[in-house]
Amino acid sequence: xxxxxxxxxxxxxxxxxxxxxxxxxxxxxxxxxxxxxxxxxxxxxxxxxxxxxxxxxxxxxxxxxxxxxxxxxxxxxxxxxxxxxxxxxxxxxxxxxxxxxxxxxxxxxxxxxxxxxxxxxxxxxxxxxxxxxxxxxxxxxxxxxxxxxxxxxxxxxxxxxxxxxxxxxxxxxxxxxxxxxxxxxxxxxxxxxxxxxxxxxxxxxxxxxxxxxxxxxxxxxxxxxxxxxxxxxxxxxxxxxxxxxxxxxxxxxxxxxxxxxxxxxxxxxxxxxxxxxxxxxxxxxxxxxxxxxxxxxxxxxxxxxxxxxxxxxxxxxxxxxxxxxxxxxxxxxxxxxxxxxxxxxxxxxxxxxxxxx
Amino acid sequence: xxxxxxxxxxxxxxxxxxxxxxxxxxxxxxxxxxxxxxxxxxxxxxxxxxxxxxxxxxxxxxxxxxxxxxxxxxxxxxxxxxxxxxxxxxxxxxxxxxxxxxxxxxxxxxxxxxxxxxxxxxxxxxxxxxxxxxxxxxxxxxxxxxxxxxxxxxxxxxxxxxxxxxxxxxxxxxxxxxxxxxxxxxxxxxxxxxxxxxxxxxxxxxxxxxxxxxxxxxxxxxxxxxxxxxxxxxxxxxxxxxxxxxxxxxxxxxxxxxxxxxxxxxxxxxxxxxxxxxxxxxxxxxxxxxxxxxxxxxxxxxxxxxxxxxxxxxxxxxxxxxxxxxxxxxxxxxxxxxxxxxxxxxxxxxxxxxxxx
DNA sequence: GAAATTAATACAATCGATTGTATATTTGTG
DNA sequence: CACAAATATACAATCGATTGTATTAATTTC
Numbered sequence: 197x198x199x200x201x202x203x204x205x206x207x208x209x210x211x212x213x214x215x216x217x218x219x220x221x222x223x224x225x226x227x228x229x230x231x232x233x234x235x236x237x238x239x240x241x242x243x244x245x246x247x248x249x250x251x252x253x254x255x256x257x258x259x260x261x262x263x264x265x266x267x268x269x270x271x272x273x274x275x276x277x278x279x280x281x282x283x284x285x286x287x288x289x290x291x292x293x294x295x296x297x298x299x300x301x302x303x304x305x306x307x308x309x310x311x312x313x314x315x316x317x318x319x320x321x322x323x324x325x326x327x328x329x330x331x332x333x334x335x336x337x338x339x340x341x342x343x344x345x346x347x348x349x350x351x352x353x354x355x356x357x358x359x360x361x362x363x364x365x366x367x368x369x370x371x372x373x374x375x376x377x378x379x380x381x382x383x384x385x386x387x388x389x390x391x392x393x394x395x396x397x398x399x400x401x402x403x404x405x406x407x408x409x410x411x412x413x414x415x416x417x418x419x420x421x422x423x424x425x426x427x428x429x430x431x432x433x434x435x436x437x438x439x440x441x442x443x444x445x446x447x448x449x450x451x452x453x454x455x456x457x458x459x460x461x462x463x464x465x466x467x468x469x470x471x472x473x474x475x476x477x478x479x480x481x482x483x484x485x486x487x488x489x490x491x492x493x494x495x496x497x498x499x500x501x502x503x504x505x506x507x508x509x510x511x512x513x514x515x516x517x518x519x520x521x522x523x524x525x526x527x528x529x530x531x532x533x534x535x536x537x538x539x540x541x542x543x544x545x546x547x548x549x550x551x552x553x
Numbered sequence: 554x555x556x557x558x559x560x561x562x563x564x565x566x567x568x569x570x571x572x573x574x575x576x577x578x579x580x581x582x583x584x585x586x587x588x589x590x591x592x593x594x595x596x597x598x599x600x601x602x603x604x605x606x607x608x609x610x611x612x613x614x615x616x617x618x619x620x621x622x623x624x625x626x627x628x629x630x631x632x633x634x635x636x637x638x639x640x641x642x643x644x645x646x647x648x649x650x651x652x653x654x655x656x657x658x659x660x661x662x663x664x665x666x667x668x669x670x671x672x673x674x675x676x677x678x679x680x681x682x683x684x685x686x687x688x689x690x691x692x693x694x695x696x697x698x699x700x701x702x703x704x705x706x707x708x709x710x711x712x713x714x715x716x717x718x719x720x721x722x723x724x725x726x727x728x729x730x731x732x733x734x735x736x737x738x739x740x741x742x743x744x745x746x747x748x749x750x751x752x753x754x755x756x757x758x759x760x761x762x763x764x765x766x767x768x769x770x771x772x773x774x775x776x777x778x779x780x781x782x783x784x785x786x787x788x789x790x791x792x793x794x795x796x797x798x799x800x801x802x803x804x805x806x807x808x809x810x811x812x813x814x815x816x817x818x819x820x821x822x823x824x825x826x827x828x829x830x831x832x833x834x835x836x837x838x839x840x841x842x843x844x845x846x847x848x849x850x851x852x853x854x855x856x857x858x859x860x861x862x863x864x865x866x867x868x869x870x871x872x873x874x875x876x877x878x879x880x881x882x883x884x885x886x887x888x889x890x891x892x893x894x895x896x897x898x899x900x901x902x903x904x905x906x907x908x909x910x
Numbered sequence: 911g912a913a914a915t916t917a918a919t920a921c922a923a924t925c926g927a928t929t930g931t932a933t934a935t936t937t938g939t940g
Numbered sequence: 941c942a943c944a945a946a947t948a949t950a951c952a953a954t955c956g957a958t959t960g961t962a963t964t965a966a967t968t969t970c
Contacts, residue, residue, distance in 0.1 A: 213949065227949080245668050294648070
């Protein structure tokens with residue numbers, strides 16, 4: 197690897213001190229216009245690029261925030277990242293992104309790496325099933341701002357931007373009940389994850405509110421991935437008699453997998469025989485037929501809010517300790533998978549959207 | 554922000570020199586076991602974390618590679634990133650990811666930032682429609698390895714990992730022709746982008762080979778995004794009489810949008826009245842009904858290969874100049890959108906998969 | 911036991927940029 | 941013109957870690 201151009205090279209060539217070069221490059225008023233021009237011209241000519249390692253080391257600031265999410269490919273997260281990048285760009289911060297693949301050890305490793313790289317702040321949507329965020333202590337102990345988004349730890353005193361999972365799950369379940377589906381089950385994920393716990397609560401509350409019988413067997417907890425969902429629905433169809441007339445899934449990918457399975461391998465029609473709902477509004481949920489009723493989480497907004505909160509924390513070291521939680525509104529998106537075509541609510545506003553809070 | 558623990562803090566407390574602390578932390582044989590243990594224990598106790606800015610500055614190595622893609626949410630890219638991360642982890646390299654949103658200025662900005670952060674190598678899938686990679690010169694001039702993947706510049710002497718776009722497009726078009734679709738059109742993107750140019754070539758070659766008439770009107774070039782595709786198909790259905798009986802789309806998202814549109818707003822049935830094919834095998838392409846015939850690009854493999862190539866370049870400074878191009882095999886995935894259910898090829902192997910190259 | 915090795919640690923320079931202080935030069939003021 | 945103020949630049953320390961060289965202490969060898 198070749199030696200890169202440094203301010204010292206520029207200084208030597210121009211016969212001036214490197215401090216003057218540095219100030220010229222930073223457009224300081226302490227350098228004369230002629231010298232400044234000479235420096236800038238030469239820098240351009242030689243392709244000088246500031247060494248951020250040196251610069252950041254000296255200034256103790258990297259103007260960089262780290263973002264760690266479970267899967268960058270999930271629509272929710274990639275949209276959120278768009279929002280984060282927007283907010284960061286507004287304040288001239290760089291963003292570095294990494295994914296944990298929902299693997300706690302990987303998350304820990306990434307976070308340590310980011311700490312060692314001295315990022316100015318961290319945005320994290322943590323691995324599911326990790327009840328406490330102790331690995332974040334390097335950041336917290338060193339007073340480097342951290343903001344969690346979407347996923348979070350129930351008791352940790354960390355800034356966060358979240359949705360009202362309980363409420364959203366309540367509303368989507370209520371929607372099913374009002375549309376005549378009364379024999380519901382709930383497909384949920386790891387109950388150590390707050391978001392799934394809350395969604396289950398919402399489901400249960402809706403059942404209870406409408407005086408339907410709640411039984412533990414109505415709740416099935418599995419890793420919320422497509423193949424697991426297929427295993428689940430396969431067994432359900434074989435064994436369960438009568439079948440439930442509605443499944444409230446805690447995410448979209450499982451809902452989609454179930455719909456695909458039912459269509460390809462059974463006579464069960466969605467929504468006539470069974471309604472299906474998801475959670476997150478992945479793009480594929482409006483590709484499938486019938487389209488999937490789901491909850492939109494305003495991912496872009498959420499990312500932007502979380503980033504703003506983080507940047508505020510970074511720039512005002514003082515009130516950093518005032519931990520806050522921002523709750524982002526969600527939207528129920530009613531689509532074909534949950535309304536029998538004859539139904540009134542359905543025909544009236546087939547693609548109804550309802551803000552939940 | 555609090556002062557972070559440094560090797561000098563550890564040195565002062567233990568009454569030894571910071572160089573000894575450094576060597577102890579790096580498990581050098583030049584430090585006695587007792588001292589080593591004392592250092593390690595204290596480091597743990599105080600939560601010491603190496604400052605990579607300082608370390609990398611001194612060693613002139615960051616053990617980090619940068620990855621820049623147009624959209625991290627596209628299945629192809631996120632899978633490729635998985636492959637990259639795997640290959641990098643094998644060699645203890647960190648990966649930082651950024652997305653250009655297919656915006657050249659943003660890409661340039663990101664790349665400059667990565668250069669200033671002194672990454673050891675760059676993996677890039679560049680913005681479409683930028684015919685030359687001059688902004689990569691900072692890297693090339695400084696002999697920092699760059700590997701392009703999927704998208705590339707036609708004439709640049711840069712290592713790359715690509716697919717045989719022409720061949721793949723030829724095969725998918727040929728597949729349509731063999732299945733009785735002979736009045737085909739091609740929906741393509743920006744012709745400054747090599748990949749789309751090659752796909753068009755492949756389309757044209759197949760048409761020619763089977764002695765079908767080729768007319769320029771058969772090719773439609775638009776920004777390959779869903780809403781643009783809907784505009785296109787809307788006008789096509791209105792104006793064109795007779796309609797083509799097949800559309801070869803240069804990517805999946807436009808193919809999906811077209812299928813959705815036809816199903817919701819017209820009587821045109823896929824594939825009976827019109828076959829549709831895509832390119833890239835996005836997850837939604839197997840969610841839609843009928844499922845979408847498309848080309849799989851072995852994205853994970855491609856990412857891994859590209860990363861390996863990059864890491865090899867990084868670790869052997871000598872033969873860096875031997876530019877090479879690796880071509881990854883593609884697979885034709887035949888699904889429902891291109892085979893009339895009565896057709897023989899269809900019934901024989903409905904979900905046929907064919908390696909192309 | 912004295913000289914020669916080896917082991918363990920200290921000293922000091924360095925990576926590239928920033929920044930407070932000092933110095934030299936120019937300009938302005940009465 | 942002499943002195944103060946402003947301008948332009950140089951000097952030197954610093955950020956935190958690494959690393960070549962020097963020094964001291966401990967061990968081995970004959």
